[in-house]
Amino acid sequence: MKIAIISVSDKGQKLAIDLKKRLELDSTIIKTDLYHKNVKNYFPILFHEYDAIVAIMASGILIRSIAPLIESKVTDPAVLNIDDNGNFVISTLSGHLGGANELTHKISKLIDATPVITTSTDVNKKLGIDIFARDLYLSIDNTKEILYFNKAILDGREISLTINPNCNFDYLHEYLNNNTLEINVSIYYSSKINTHEIHVCLDEHKIILKERKIVVGIGCKRNKECKFIYDALKKSLIELNISTERVNMLASAEIKKDEKGILELSDKLNVPVNFVEIDKLKLFSSNDVSKSEFVKSKFGIYGVCEPSALITAGFDSKLIYKKTSYNGVTIAIAVC
Template identity: 70%
Template sequence: MKVAIISVSDKGKELALTIKKHLDDDSTVIRADLFHKNVKKYLKIAFYEYDAIVAIMASGILIRSIAPYINSKTTDPAVINIDDNGNFVISTLSGHLGGANKLTNKIATLIDATPVITTSSDINNRLGIDVLASDLYLSIDKPKEILFFNKAILDGQKITLTMKNEKKYLLNYLEKNTLEMDVSLVNCDNVSEDEIKVGLDGHEIILKEKKMVVGIGCRRGKEYEKINEGFSKSINELNIDASRVNQLASAEIKKDEKGILKLSEKLNIPVNFVDLDRLKLFESQDVQKSEFVKSKFGIYGVCEPSALITAGFDSKLIYKKTSYDGVTIAVAISN
């Protein structure tokens, strides 16, 4: 998640700096940028270029400034409103699909504030279908049907989830989630391998897996146990099961690394070793550049660009390069 933190007052600027320091240490926050004053200008930029906006200002200023740009719950960024004193953190827009509710709770914990969340499913302890999709990195083909299914869930109706083969990541998620959702799970060959069909009373939506790729870099000869440890810690931070990962990725210079190959075999997840030429040509402002890697191999990094290239065009990082005792891990998903 790329986060824009926008403040107006001097006190708000101090709070913005505090929040940024916390978010910079979070591997799931790819970048946190600060903007001060010129609210209309910066909010317009942030609305289209960032995944989330943290607005430290009066709610009236925020709402009037973003109103012209609000379009759809599937495309609008998460918007969070915080008062100058940092007393309340308010989820304002894209609470579920955009991740505003999660970010609200996270920031409120970091600055010891009160989170304010108003979405019906959350306050009634129910699991919305859009929350499930967001948490598991699934796209929704008919966003307009979200309201129907969430209302049905609030009313205690049972919805049917149909898939081709049993999905361990879905079962684990439903078992561990503290919110309620009454579901019936059905296996059927007429559903694509990467899809989950949601149905009730003639209404239907398709949840489709976004391609999730874990990029791996490591020192020469790094043992499997250490690579697996880094892999496990990263997906645990994302609260996902290993079975949700579609592919592993690294650079071709790592194609004989026994630790990576063993991880691929143990998890039954294919690994893609990206050509050095593609890595040399790859450009992204979100990729961290290592001069050490550049001096040795002619490329600026391994785990982040390998993950992004393998996930496909217009993919994005959801977990920035993080080091685990000689192992680097990054995670990307397709658009």
């Protein structure tokens, strides 16, 4: 998640600086930028450039600033509101699909504030269909139906999920079994359903959820054993609450194509691995990718795990887990 923090007062600016330092320690936060004052000029830019905006200011200023920019719960960024004293963190916009509710809880813990969440499913301890999709990295084909299904869930009605029996959906069962929020579902199987799809039905209403591609980029020291690479991958996925069964591909640079540990991990997970050509890595450019002068001096490229993950995930992919080191192994995760 790329976050912009904007403040208007001196006290708010100090809080913003402190919050930025804390967020940058989180591998799921890809980038954090600070902005101060000039609210009228900044907001139209921030609204389209960042996944989330944290506004440290009075709620009136925030609401008047974003009102002309709001378009859809599908495309609007997450917007949070924090008072100058850091007493309250308020999820203001895009609580579910945009991730504002989740980020509100994260930031409130970091600054010891009270989180304020108002979405109906959350306050009633129900699992909304949009949260279900967000947590499992699934796209929603008909977002207009979200309201109908969430209302049904609030009313305790049973939702049916239909999946293809030939596809591994262990992560779905694991998620439903471990989730503490309430949802009444029945799971059915049909070979007519496309693989990697989940059909959600109630009455004449239907939503099709499709798996977004999750790619784990891997860099490692020469001859690193599989168990160490696997441990690093597991730790990364735990931070994102992603099951190993949900991973679609592994990726690394072609200089690692004979790396036994990575090849063994691919077999262990039954997930294909893509070794990206050096020329593609040299040409790849992104402001979200970190640069290592050490890697550049050895291989002529600035990095392995982040660009490999993004290139393999495909056009319009983004990092959801930045380069993180684990005892000679680096992991980055991209989604498309």
